[in-house]
Amino acid sequence: MEINKLLNIVFPPLFVIALLFILPPFLVLKLLFSTQRFVFKENVAGKVVLITGSSSGIGEHLAYEYARRGARLSLVARRTDRLQKVADKARQLGSPDVIVITADVSKIEDCKRFVDMTVNHFGQLDHLVNNAGVAHGTFFKETRNISDLVPIMDINFWGSVYGTHFAVPYLRKSKGKIIVISSAAGWLYPPGATIYSASKAAQIGLYESLRIECPEIGITIVTPGFVESEMTQRFRPAKYLKNEPTDDCAKAIVESTCRGDMYLTEPFWMRPLFLVKVLCPELWDWTCYWLIVHRRRALDKNA
Numbered sequence: 431m432e433i434n435k436l437l438n439i440v441f442p443p444l445f446v447i448a449l450l451f452i453l454p455p456f457l458v459l460k461l462l463f464s465t466q467r468f469v470f471k472e473n474v475a476g477k478v479v480l481i482t483g484s485s486s487g488i489g490e491h492l493a494y495e496y497a498r499r500g501a502r503l504s505l506v507a508r509r510t511d512r513l514q515k516v517a518d519k520a521r522q523l524g525s526p527d528v529i530v531i532t533a534d535v536s537k538i539e540d541c542k543r544f545v546d547m548t549v550n551h552f553g554q555l556d557h558l559v560n561n562a563g564v565a566h567g568t569f570f571k572e573t574r575n576i577s578d579l580v581p582i583m584d585i586n587f588w589g590s591v592y593g594t595h596f597a598v599p600y601l602r603k604s605k606g607k608i609i610v611i612s613s614a615a616g617w618l619y620p621p622g623a624t625i626y627s628a629s630k631a632a633q634i635g636l637y638e639s640l641r642i643e644c645p646e647i648g649i650t651i652v653t654p655g656f657v658e659s660e661m662t663q664r665f666r667p668a669k670y671l672k673n674e675p676t677d678d679c680a681k682a683i684v685e686s687t688c689r690g691d692m693y694l695t696e697p698f699w700m701r702p703l704f705l706v707k708v709l710c711p712e713l714w715d716w717t718c719y720w721l722i723v724h725r726r727r728a729l730d731k732n733a
């Protein structure tokens with residue numbers, strides 16, 4: 431019998447049996463390590479943190495949370511006036527030094543410039559927070575001009591990759607960290623978020639691989655779901671659900687990063703949904719269809 435055909439039959443059941451033995455000690459070890467990480471978590475006072483998309487939403491509140499902990503900040507976004515206001519508040523909250531850089535993350539030369547300016551000013555880089563992102567909220571079939579979807583990939587995916595490329599040498603030197611503000615959509619692929627989900631999934635894929643390539647850099651992949659921001663203003667999860675306040679989310683992100691977690695989902699209750707998606711994909715698709723696609727069709731008919 432050909433080796434792959436044999437493995438097809440033998441490997442899956444053997445794997446399940448092996449898992450029964452491996453999983454309990456693995457979970458115990460994991461608990462021990464997470465306790466250790468909790469006790470020896472990083473103090474970011476005086477560290478240099480670069481945050482993209484920090485003029486509003488999660489990025490803005492991350493700036494405040496890092497400021498309260500005494501980190502020095504490099505704030506990057508397209509809107510200079512809003513960025514100045516965030517910088518002023520960050521200084522008041524306790525950041526010893528804040529610089530503001532106007533840049534568009536979808537442009538390679540802008541990304542090179544903000545990393546260079548940060549290192550020239552502070553002499554080092556400790557945390558790179560890839561936060562800048564844009565959303566869209568229409569069904570794929572309603573796309574009028576496919577070119578409209580290109581910026582979503584350019585900002586969400588390439589916009590984190592470019593900055594990361596230029597920052598990696600400095601982060602390796604400082605044994606620093608990368609924080610990726612991805613999205614629960616990057617694992618759940620809800621309807622009405624096709625290109626957005628794809629950009630976030632691409633982002634997750636890149637950093638999962640990079641984490642193994644560069645073990646000296648800690649990478650925390652954050653998958654926010656129902657969190658308050660400009661992006662989610664238009665999407666109410668449901669009448670009875672409320673978006674998590676942005677400052678709570680930002681606090682959880684910095685805590686998680688300082689512990690050196692691999693993943694963080696906010697709000698935390700959304701995490702089991704990833705298991706549903708993996709273990710019962712039919713159930714997930716069916717529920718999403720009835721809650722989102724079917725309801726929209728009914729609404730459109732009545733309109």
Ligand SMILES: *[C@@H]1O[C@H](CO)[C@@H](O)[C@H](O)[C@H]1NC(C)=O
Nearest residue numbers: 574575576577578579580581
């Ligand atoms: C789609 O948009 C792009 C740029 O926004 C434009 O250059 C192009 O002509 C548009 N295509 C169509 C078919 O309207």
